[in-house]
Amino acid sequence: MLRLEGIGKRFGGLTALSGITFSVIEGSITGIIGPNGAGKTTLFNVATGIYPPSEGAVLLGEKNISALPPERRARIGLVRTFQNIELFGKMTVLENVMVGLHTQSKCGFLACSLRMPWQMSEERRIREKALEWLDFVGIPDLADVEAGALPFGKGRLLEIARAMALEPKILLMDEPAAGLNSRETAELAELIKKIRDLGVTVALVEHDMDLVMDICDQIVVLNLGTMLAQGTPREIQENPEVIAAYLGESED
């Protein structure tokens, strides 16, 4: 589904990433873990086109998408959420999701300003779909609330609803459990499985090991901008290099 080939990223003299190569298998949940500063978020930014890679290629299916801007990647099914939720704070919850339906509607400046009949019906369709997605994440009652006023946990759910509205092929989630309490995290795990069951491939960066071990089919471990290990949750848990990176070198 998504394949990263030899990704490297330098900021001036600082090498943030080098030689990252792995595939996210269609229909699976892949977890990307690593200590702070390992380059996880940078990797997401490269994958979604916010930064161009210094070297290597990003492939979606067979297509090399390394040169596409984020909005083009979104259109072909690569969507992400953000670590510090990036909602449109001055818009309502429903409107936020309706922005997520931007790619699935097409009325432009002229049709919108003249309020053409087909624009009205498109608007209705978008509104209904947006409500369905709010329902999907479990916050339909918050539709008319201003997004900036949401508590953090609900904001996270809204961000997921907004991303799902694009009907992505692959959803990249940057620390979806950050800032959530344990009950919210458990609900999030269920939601992520529900998303996978819809046929959406999921890749997530996460620090919450219980969550990662619980839901991921595959785990990639980054350390200091390089790949340390890749495998199933069980393999990763038993990998001595991973344990060393997290807990420091052991004596023996």
Added chain:
Amino acid sequence: MAKKKKVALKSDKIKFLVFCLVVLLAPLPFAKGYLSNVLIFVGVNSMLALGLNLLLGYAGQISLGQAAFFGLGAYGSGVLTTQFTMNPWLAMVLVAVSVALFAFLIGFPVLKLKGHYLAMATLGVGIIANIAFNETVDLTGGPSGLSGIPNLSIGGFTFDNDLKNYYLVWGFALVAILLSLNLVNSRVGRGLRAIHDSEVAARVMGVNARIMKVQVFTFSALISALAGSLYAHVVTFISPTSFSFAVSVELLTMVVIGGLGSVYGSILGALLLTLLPELLRAFQDFDIIVYGLLLISMTIYLPGGLVRGIPELFRRLVPARRGNA
């Protein structure tokens, strides 16, 4: 939920109709007076403020060069109808399309810039345009202005007095307001507001921020150019001072005072700032200082503008009645 939205749509329509009615009846008390002349300029300024507000209040992109598009509209119509005796309506359309095209072309490089850099670039556009109005003496008459611009007419009906011109200008303004209201509550409007709140998130959601910014810039220039053409035909004499940097600042003040991101706020700001100089004649030469003070105090005390500040004030003054509704 869907029902709620329908009610909201209906109340939007009623609001607009009430507004139309107010516009229709406003000049009647002073049909022949000086004030109905001022109300014409409220109409012109409303169009200009609206254009800027779509750009700044909705898409979050500043422009300090709106007076350039206003001036290009006015001079375009003025020059074509006096020097080339072109039909005024044809000239108006031709000028509006050319100015929009011009904005579209400069929009691509200019709107790549953000924040202060964008302000500086648009400021530059405004200043270059003003220099052009002053220096192309053969066409524009230079600093001494261009006179003898004809009034508009349809068939045998000429817009030759204040009242007629009032309805002419406000007819255009109301159309601009209606189109803008439609726009901001649509897919395009949501895209623009999304860009304002978080450009990165908007792009990741598939919103083509670059194109949308250029489109709204073009639309804003189009409205401003039309306002310029109308202005030229109403006052029949134009000179470069009407399209100077000070005018761009005045427009900015209107939008901030009325309410960023509010269509009606633009009109309220235009109304207040058009009437204000008339009320503060003593300050005439220092008006820019008054605008500066207004801008500063508004951004500190009422960042949402009057259109949001006044209802807020009411809520504070009568808290008991609203209770916990």
